Amino acid sequence: MKPSFDIAVVGATGSVGETLVQILEELDFPVATLHLLASIESAGSSVMFAGRKLKVREVEGFDFAQVKLAFFAASAAVSRSFAAQAVQAGCTVIDLSGALDNALAVVPEANADQVAGLKLPALITSPCSGAVAAAAALAPIKHLLDIEHVQVVASLAVSAQGREAVNELARQTAELLNARPLEPHFFDRQVAFNVLAQVGKVDEQGHTTVERRMVQELRELLGQPELSISTSCIQVPVFFGDSFNVAVQCRHAVDLAAVNQALEVAPGIERVDLDDYPTPVGDAVGQDVVYVGRVRHGVDQAQQLNLWLTTDNVRKGAALNAVQVAQLLIKHGL
């Protein structure tokens, strides 16, 4: 009989948390007891798991010594308040908030080797969707490239900001189609049929939290802490599925045939030929891989590699990657 594990999911009522619980079931994850937790506002509701209704309890006061592994899929504030004490209690934490500075970022396709020698209990980050997608696509080809600079422009779906954001895009769209006056609530302006130049507030240098996060995590995942990376994250009127335009400036000409070959056999990647291209809605949503298309040089520039990536921001971009990290931990003796 295979061992099974007592597990906690913090933020179980959010869209990522709910998907995470579904994926634990889908992948037949070896769960002994599943503790569903949330902040006081969301505690008390129920979530289905393996045919049973599980009650969601308050995270405050929960004894993390009861579980070997906890997923944190709630807010940055909840991770900051409870993740460190969970690790102190002997529980390995896989955090999805990006708020914990001293956590190891892991995407199995990119840096599984980092998990092999890890001392447990550990504090691990499941990175933001852009870092997951770019790491999964660049890790299998980085040995073919002498990278000078990586530029990622992310077109992010509203669902990364939760159900309220999804509802607002639907409501704004309906109001506009019915020629009713638009009243923004969740977003500070019209998001339907529009593009917002940033996702969240910017700091004094003009960067958003997710832009900084993507740079730091991608460097860590590629094992190149000094790598020159720039990011811009824009908000597009898409419900689910993030897309990324990745431009890699190299010091030597890029061998496209070798890149295509390496992507073709890379785990977690679905490569699409130039006669087609993947889209968030048509390909990525509901799928477990990162789609890679438009593999090409720059115009007149053999030293540049361009890629178009798209992935389900709630699954591979968040919940699925976290569960895959947990599977890797089990393989290495959680």
Next chain:
Amino acid sequence: MKPSFDIAVVGATGSVGETLVQILEELDFPVATLHLLASIESAGSSVMFAGRKLKVREVEGFDFAQVKLAFFAASAAVSRSFAAQAVQAGCTVIDLSGALDNALAVVPEANADQVAGLKLPALITSPCSGAVAAAAALAPIKHLLDIEHVQVVASLAVSAQGREAVNELARQTAELLNARPLEPHFFDRQVAFNVLAQVGKVDEQGHTTVERRMVQELRELLGQPELSISTSCIQVPVFFGDSFNVAVQCRHAVDLAAVNQALEVAPGIERVDLDDYPTPVGDAVGQDVVYVGRVRHGVDQAQQLNLWLTTDNVRKGAALNAVQVAQLLIKHGL
């Protein structure tokens, strides 16, 4: 009395052509006789100009010796068939199709000096919206930058592809909101609530026509024919207004204060501070300037300059720029 000119507008029934006729009226352009022309399918209809209904005639058979200036706002095929013979007949052509290889690209904010010594009649291109926007924003600051590489990721509105594309986005959106099955017509797949990785077909190297066009025109407009520029054009579910993420990699640290100051006084530019950002729908549409926001370095990278641009793709990105080029020609003795 100021001189006035006999003018032709080819493609007068399309969305850019119609806007062009409106702008001629708005700007009180010195028109003597206005000849509205179109391909045989669209000839016969009428367009309003200065309170009068003007009949649209067939371009085939029109004697371009009758006019001093012709705007070509029809298809690439129409420009290829008739632009050269118009110039031979003594008429200066301002082409918006991008199909004419030997035409001079002009954006008054960027390279007005090129028009000063031009031998007339001439063949001129009003560039694609991305080249217009990027040239207007980069021309006033290029002396402050030692540019190594420019990367433009364009989020294009559907209206650049005409009224059918606009109608299809509206129809697809309504079908999806009403949970009816989606049947794409104009686009080859769902464009509503989705992002398409490319606009139009790609060539053997994987580039679309508009991506190649933007690179060539931007080099010409900045007067740097060898400049390393890369572009990716994606289709977003936006009716009007194009947006551009411009990342400029430089050989030296970028002085943001100097860049902001130069943009603040540059003609045709509306600079937006970091406490806000411009969007296509909220700012650009219906306006005559290029909005520039999110002026910042890269994360940990003082040698990179990032800009977010947005402009009305039908006005400054097409019809308005063409009319401004014509105004410049008049100033220089058309």
